[in-house]
Each structure stands twice: as structure tokens, then as C-alpha cells.
Amino acid sequence: MSAAEWGYTKRNGPFTWAKNYPTAAGIRQSPVDIDTALATSDSSLESKPLRWKYVPQNTRTIVNSGHGWRVDVDSEGSELVGGPLEGTYKLQQFHCHWGSSSDKGSEHTVDGQSYAAELHLVHWNSSKYADCGEAADYPDGLTVLGVLLKVGAKNPELQKVIDLIPSISHRGEKTEVKEAIDPAKMLPKTLSYWTYLGSLTVPPCNESVTWILFKEPVEVSEEQLAAFRSLRCYKRGEECPCDEVDGLLISNYRPTLPLGTRELRECGS
Numbered sequence: 001m002s003a004a005e006w007g008y009t010k011r012n013g014p015f016t017w018a019k020n021y022p023t024a025a026g027i028r029q030s031p032v033d034i035d036t037a038l039a040t041s042d043s044s045l046e047s048k049p050l051r052w053k054y055v056p057q058n059t060r061t062i063v064n065s066g067h068g069w070r071v072d073v074d075s076e077g078s079e080l081v082g083g084p085l086e087g088t089y090k091l092q093q094f095h096c097h098w099g100s101s102s103d104k105g106s107e108h109t110v111d112g113q114s115y116a117a118e119l120h121l122v123h124w125n126s127s128k129y130a131d132c133g134e135a136a137d138y139p140d141g142l143t144v145l146g147v148l149l150k151v152g153a154k155n156p157e158l159q160k161v162i163d164l165i166p167s168i169s170h171r172g173e174k175t176e177v178k179e180a181i182d183p184a185k186m187l188p189k190t191l192s193y194w195t196y197l198g199s200l201t202v203p204p205c206n207e208s209v210t211w212i213l214f215k216e217p218v219e220v221s222e223e224q225l226a227a228f229r230s231l232r233c234y235k236r237g238e239e240c241p242c243d244e245v246d247g248l249l250i251s252n253y254r255p256t257l258p259l260g261t262r263e264l265r266e267c268g269s
């Protein structure tokens, strides 16, 4: 299996990744189940509130990566500081994970409960590294803001993503984001969060992510989730390599890995 072929089916899914990506079998992997009874409050987190600045006009393109949709951002002008972070992190991209039905789809679970989807805003440590690619190789290189999505009202900001999905139906297709998307508008109202040291949840599963998962879920509609599942995992005009129904990307979440001896901290109730 060549490196490019990982996916979410039985043949190439999460339980096969360690063959080609040994880090996937590491001890600092993500996602994890958030066992809320294990979380420790930390006054140092309370004393340095999480702060962010995003530039909606800098959301440049949306692409079908073959593993989901991804909005690539011009990092300049963005910043994320505070909480568990040392230094300044810049926004690189955001994307989402979902399941074949709304009873599952998030990557992190909370006391064993799955949510319908999970939004990830990926940032890199611009205080120490030159770009996201370099930062991904260091334990303090990346931080990802995770937002749990539950079924409810239509999400207006995410609707701007959904309106572009027909233009990127097949793997490798990309299009300009003409109507600026404000990442800040996709975050929950209350900023309580859990944080722990983990990894990318996709190959090569680098153990370089400080995870910050907001406690309050944000709503998305069933129709919007159905739009995510209409993406195809293969290139237009090519045969569908995966054994998924019609090559539809109906599920792209990694099951949880053990937290092990890692600390799980929380900020806010």
C-alpha cells in the first residue's frame, strides 16, 4: 500500500495506519476519550485566558483532500495565544470529521459520548518555527482548537463551506473561498476547554499537537452533515479505489486511543 492510500475503510483505515506510519502506534496519540472525572483544574490556565485573532479575508481556498474538506488560510495576521500555549500560534487551516450517521463522527468523545462531527482549527508555533510543515515535527509545534458539533440549527458560518462542496465533489478539486469565512464565528460562546498533549489524528500522526477541545458543542443541521457525506474520496474520472459506497466520504473520524499517563487539564466549568 503506497503512502498516499491511507483512508477510513476496513482495508486502509485507522487500524492499518501503523504499518506505514509507525508513529500512529505511539503513546501520545489523538483523539482520546475525555474522562471528565480525570480532568484537573489548573489555575495557570485560568490566569492566561485563551485569545485569538483571525482575518476572515485570509481564508483562501477549500479543497477536497480525499479525506474530507479543508479550508486553507493565509496565516499572516492570525494569532492564538494563552491558555496552555507558550508563544504565538498562527492559523493554517481548518477542516472537519464526521460519521455515516449523526450518532457518531466526532474524533474526541466525552465520557464515552460521541458527537455528530468535530471541527479542527489547526495552528502552528510561529514563535519558534518557520512554517507549519517544520512545526509539525516538534512536540510544541502545533495546536488544534477542537469544536464538538451536535445536530441542531443550521450553522450560518459553516453554510459558507457547504455552499462550496459541489465545486469540490472529487478528490483533489479546489476552489476559491469568495465569501470570507470567519473562523471565530465557528467557536462556541463559552470558552471552557480541556487540554492535553496529543497528535495529528491523520497519518503521519505526528506527536506535535497541544489539543484544546472546547466543552460547549456548537450546532450544525442534519442537512449540513449530509452535504459533508456527499464528498467523494476518489478523483473525477478515476475508478473508486475505496470499498466505500460509491466512494462517498461518509465517515472520516479516527477512533479514540488511550490517554495513558498523560495529564488532562481543564479550564472553566
Ligand SMILES: NS(=O)(=O)c1cc(F)ccc1F
Pocket (backbone or CB within 6 Å): 120, 122, 144, 199, 200, 201, 202
Ligand atoms: N485532524 S488534525 O487536526 O489532527 C490534522 C492536523 C493537520 F495539521 C493536518 C491534518 C489533520 F487532520
Ligand SMILES: [Zn+2]
Pocket (backbone or CB within 6 Å): 095, 096, 097, 120, 201
Ligand atoms: Zn482533524
